[in-house]
Amino acid sequence: MKSVRVRFAPSPTGPLHIGGVRTALYNYLFAKKFKGTFILRIEDTDQNRYVPGAEAYIIDSLRWFGLLPDEGPEFGGEYGPYRQSERKEIYKQYGDKLLADGNAYYAFDTPEELEMMRESDQTFKYDSKSRKVLKNSLTLPPEKVKELLEKGENIAVRLKIPENEIISFNDEIRGHVSFESNELDDKVILKGDGMPTYHLANIVDDHLMEITHVIRGEEWLPSTAHHVLMYRFFGWTPPSFSHLPLILKPTGQGKLSKRDGAKFGFPVFPLSRDSDHEEDNFTGFKDDGFLPEAVLNFLALLGWSPGNDQEMFTLPELCEVFSLDKITKSGARFDIDKAKWFNQQYIIHSDNLKLAYTVQDKAIDEGYNVSIEYLADVCGLMKERVHKTDEIISGGRFFFEPPHAFDDETIKKRYKPENSKHFLKIADQIGAGEKNEIEQIIKGYVQENGLKLGEFMPILRIALSGSMQGPDLIQSMMLIGNKESSERITLAVAYFDKLF
RNA sequence: GGCCCGUUCGUUUAUCGGUUAGGACGCCAGGUUUUCAUCCUGGUAGGAGGGGUUCGACUCCCCUACGGGCUACCA
The missing domain is CATH 1.10.10.350 (Arc Repressor Mutant, subunit A)
Structure with a gap:
């Protein structure tokens, strides 16, 4: 049997949020369970949305949680580079292959033109029907195509979705899922700037990196049909797919988003960030007083269960018992009270000295310069009555003054x-x-x-x-x-x- | 609007046709404690609705309702 290789593939468009952490966790657990490989791949194909520092933030976050990749940027590996922006030429080759085989075509419509189409017709879709009347290499005479290609402006490569077909695949969590090809749009696979879109890059990389199991968020379910089609065009065997249920807002209205931290008053990011822009400032789980093991334990049970009543798990234990078929199908609301309870349990069972080191910075910030031994004693007395480590300080000031x-x-x-x-x-x-x-x-x-x-x-x-x-x-x-x-x-x- | 996915206590989950539908969080009550907390005991509360299939349905099928996701030269 082929050894398991999974990837966590975030895009550096901002800080990694808690839903991403859970996706990383599930990938990690699955890899470790089968003594496989956990790969970090940076999906930075969108130059416009690139946020400097985001990649470092992602890696720092994974490090805090102890979810270290076996391969990835800064981690090495035989399948690199692991940043998609450094693989541009590779994608072009495969795009060309699709073009040569007639499974893709050049589209010359400008973003503005498409925008107008959508405005005038809400249901507009670039598909097997509409492409027949749009500006592309399928409708334009060869000379004109050649001319436009030489001119080099607004050239996108689109996937040519076949007509009247049922595209289906098996999802480990949801079972058989199928789509009618006529409902699928001709997704852009290579953009005007020469960069691939997620769809192309993702399947090329998953194939080249020999990914055996794709475990990602449910938001990718609809486009998986496009992906399996591409696997077929390339003659590759698709990996196994698992689409995770989303983490929802506490109200249940929509998926948990980056803005919800400020809105509901709890962290949605692992690490804090200071920014010049007020709205980009936030406190992460770490500085809010959460222990990484507690957050991980909580996250593990948010969308997955061991099948019995056990709730407290160490990371190694989770690696052992984790399985894809026990993942829930429906979205789970983020329950900060349960998260705090887990944190409390972990704090209570933490070693005093270890706790002392985690609150040491906070104590110093507050002007409490005491020995680590003294702090450890304070932790010992306080730990049974706090939900978060910062409360050891805020609730125990009389130990310092x-x-x-x-x-x-x-x-x-x-x-x-x-x-x-x-x-x-x-x-x-x-x-x-x-x-x-x-x-x-x-x-x-x-x-x-x-x-x-x-x-x-x-x-x-x-x-x-x-x-x-x-x-x-x-x-x-x-x-x-x-x-x-x-x-x-x-x-x-x-x-x-x-x-x- | 279209397509896809989903629907068990307030929340998170167990149940893979036969159970008094179980656990945990939350909440309430009691006990322990000089206080708070921890801890212990107990309680609260659930199969969206309607059709089938079946001796029997939370469990399988269909419809409806509701929720979510996708619908970009973003991931």
């Missing part, structure tokens, strides 16, 4: 000014004690004086952190330190007393 404000409501309700002297004594004892004595100091004091622990702990908590929420109080105080804890209590009690 005294609280700026206190929960006055609760103080008014539960603080008893007559206990003020007790708090001060506790503070003194803590200040003079060792860190592992804190628990004994508080509980011992309360007990010896016949007081209620419930009247002290909540108040101490607010004194230390400002609010009623947070990790175990004793543990927190031990981390913050005896001296600092003592000072915070003394200061806070003075403030509390003034509220009465």
Whole structure:
């Protein structure tokens, strides 16, 4: 059996978005499952839409997720180049072959002319019917064609779709799919600038790179008919096709798009980007506090299921159990709550030191210059109560600085000014004690004086952190330190007393 | 408009003709906890509609409705 070779083929027209990541993931999983090859191919045939930096962004994103290609630009391989813009001559050869065999023809219509046709007739299609009255090498006399060719303007090569045929193929996910050739348009395969369109480049490359399985988004389903036709014209065996269901907006109205991040308030891109244009600025999953393994786990289950109830998977586990026939047929809405839940699970099970390194930059940005060991301890105490890593910092500021404000409501309700002297004594004892004595100091004091622990702990908590929420109080105080804890209590009690 | 694909709890999915239609997220309730969270227990809620086929249909077929995709010298 031929070894499995799959490709992820994004176009560098902008940052890779989450749907693309899922496509990459499924390709990766499929390749690894069969010990095959995962290839990255950059589909940059549209010079006008090329965005500098997009390719680097794509690679950086894949790297963050750990979905490294076995072959691709910057990764090497025997089937390069892996950027389509560097394969221009190859496509021309194959275009010429199609032309020579009568399976393609030159079309000289200008974009403006076609535009007008479409405006006057909404249903206009460049197909086996309309090509008979349009400006192309099929209708024009040979001399005229020769003249236009020499002139070299507005020359496009179009695929000549045969009439009255049923074009069908098997999709691994959807089964048998068929199209009537009369419904298909004569797609441009080589553009005026000499570049191929996706359709030609894609099948030539898939063939030359010996791709065995094409796993891509559902938006390609309609044009697959054109692709299988080209495979036939070239006499090649088509690869297996799998068209993935789309990831939909949370509302279900349409596929998730790049703009939806800002619209719904969650990331749709892996990595953040700063741009001069405000609308191109966005926060990625990474900076928003997501762990790559969590996003991958979430994405894996968005359109695929193992067939049982297991939900938590490591990447190697996914590689093992993944299969195309378990991919869902219908589109799945992006559910940020589920994504956060996965992230929370991964955070909880993460090693403290590892978490510390992922939030270190954030801590430094906020001006919290603490040791990585201290940060790791903070992570250990905070990780059970956050959904995203950035909340370890934003929800645990009292580990780095005294609280700026206190929960006055609760103080008014539960603080008893007559206990003020007790708090001060506790503070003194803590200040003079060792860190592992804190628990004994508080509980011992309360007990010896016949007081209620419930009247002290909540108040101490607010004194230390400002609010009623947070990790175990004793543990927190031990981390913050005896001296600092003592000072915070003394200061806070003075403030509390003034509220009465 | 045309073509293609799809349709199980609010969301994501299991079910590959016979099940009290299962899980997870969310939500609600209870327990644990000095708080929050974690964790545990329980609850909530579903086969779009109509025809067939069949002893029997969520499952197979058809129609309708709805949703999505495509319909560029973009990918």
